[in-house]
Amino acid sequence: MYGPSAFDEIRPSLLHGLIDAHPLGTIITHGDGGLDANHIPFEIDAGDENAPFGILRAHVARANPLWRHEGETLVVFQGPSAYITPALYEDKKINGKVVPTYNYAVVHAHGTLRAIEDPAWILALLGRLTARHEAAQAAPWSLEDAPSDFIDRLVTMIVGIEIPVERMHGKWKVSQNRSQNDQRTIESAMDAPMAQAMQRRSA
Template sequence: MHCPTTFREERLEALHGLMRAYPLATLITAGSDGLVANLVPFSLHDGGERGILRAHLGRGNRQLDALREGAETLVVFQGPESYVSPSWYPSKAEHGKVVPTWNFTVVQVRGEPRVIDDPDWIRAQVRQMTDNHESGREHPWQVADAPDDFITALIAGIAGIEIPVLSIEGKWKASQNRAPADRQGVIDGLKADGRCPGMVDWMERG
């Protein structure tokens, strides 16, 4: 990933924070059938130096073949993003030397995948992911709320994935290369537009 030093994010806790906040990632494999990409919700777990990713795929998904081959695997987590209008920069009135750009946050993870066919492992992964996303709801849904034979049949149709994180890169492009007044202008412009509160939150964190 092209990443100028100004935008590089290396704090593991910050990278993990984005991955947990935006768990629907693009799973990309380069196997014998070429490049394949799918959107997959992941959960992040402790383990190793950089963490472990877990997920599941339907058994009809041909990407499983590449994963079973141990194909080169890239997982891309996309955080807040937004168009940035040059009209938001106070410096526009000073010299006019401004152009549109895009602010965004992204984490790229690489690792060696393992496909898991153990139904108990898959059930536990589904249960944990569900509990993560249902927590905080007034009436959280649980896997146990559905008939067991129904869940058992569904689990038979999916395979688990585990990817220990071998490398991780983060890019936070949030107007760090602009003067403080221009950066504040972007924050004010995004607030006025109301289009991307997530990017506003990210920029205000500093």
């Protein structure tokens, strides 16, 4: 991923935080048919001492050939993004030498995919994902709300995937290359997710 050093981000806390907040990853593989991309919600486990960059976990339908992939994978996580109008820059009034741009935050995670068919592992993953994504609901749904034989049958129809992350790189293009005054003006004009991304990057 190209990026001037000012936009590079390698702090695990920020990288893992973006994945946790924006878990839908685009997983890119290359096989006999060429490049392929799948879109899957992941969880990131940052607590495994054998994987200093974390472990990504998810599941796919057994009919999806992704779980049979052998070799390196790239998972891209897209955080907040926003169009930046030149009207927000001081130089707009001074000399007019400004152009539009886009602010965004992304994480690229590289690793080798491995498939997991253990029903207990898959069931535990489903429980964690469900609890996490249902937490904001007024009446959270859980696996126990469905008949056990129904869930057991579904578990046989999916396969777990796990990607120990070998390399992780982030890019936070959030106006760091602008003056402090410009940064304050831009941050005040942004919605909450982008404003928070700017604040976290500068912390």
